[in-house]
Amino acid sequence: METTKANAAFLCNFEVMQILQQLKDNTQKKHKREGSLATVTYETVHFLQNSDCKNQSAQAIQKFLEAMKQFKLTKIEKLMMVNTPPRTELEIQLIVQESEERLSEEEVKKIIDLANEFLPPSDSI
């Protein structure tokens, strides 16, 4: 076996959850369950369902990313914001490197508002 490209593309947590749930439904229908695949999909879906991506939808993420275009953020920073939507200024400081220089206070507030609007927190947390 050969790996041609270790990092061909990236997926956000929501996408992974969707794919795995589909896979789970399909395998259950056919009454065929492969041991290690079943374990890893179960555990991963369980982990993702306890995170914020449970309530997300493809449309909301798209709208959020659209809105994020006005700020000069890197791809990773935006991805992290989708995976763990920031609720406080502190979280933005953690996600965005040198956030104090790159973002004004108003911009930080705006990002938090946008995150709350499109990627609302789940009740379980």
Added chain:
Amino acid sequence: MVHFYARENVLCKLIFNKMFVLAEMKDVIRVTPEHFHQSLTESITTLLNRKLANKVVLNVGLCIALFDITHIGHSYIFPGDGSSHTEVKFRYIVFRPIVEEILVGKIRSCSREGVHVTLGFFDDVLIPVNALQHPSRFDETDQAWVWEYPKEDGEKHDLFMDSGESIRFRVTSEAFEESLPTGPPGTECAVQTVAPYKLVGGINEPGLGLLSWWEAPEQEDDDDNEMEQDNDE
């Protein structure tokens, strides 16, 4: 030249490495004759998932599930073997968080080495002692790390890190270990079980650590004020 190389490295880091990535791979799949009644795609999917799911590929990451098959080559039958051999190119969902990424996990246990964190599907995350909030001490009776949060009046407020709590940490480094093949089933060989893929995390920054430490800081301030008022009364 050196400078250029260094910058290129940084660029790679910026473009790639996310929590979940797609890895493009190539393999020759052997389908045994008893599975010829299935469609080729179906057999390939089953076989690839059987081979890779929940396993670590060296320097790639922890494989989760097949994403798609991008190319199926010609199938060959070799003399003396009734199976068909097909070259396939496919993409696999792989867990490989970026160094510097912030993740949220749960505390599995605490030991003198540090705090062990689990993500449910991935257990080999360690937050070493020197990457805990400062100052921290290890509580022998509770077997838990405690952050001795200094209060303004010079006293300390003990914040326990109990197992099962949600914890936010930054990935600081990763390590792949080439693992030896295990012996045949049934035999008790003394094969050392090393974790093939380990992550090292850190929580020594404001905002990192147990989620409950940083929840709604404004409200906590209010509480403090109220407490002070209570004291005054």
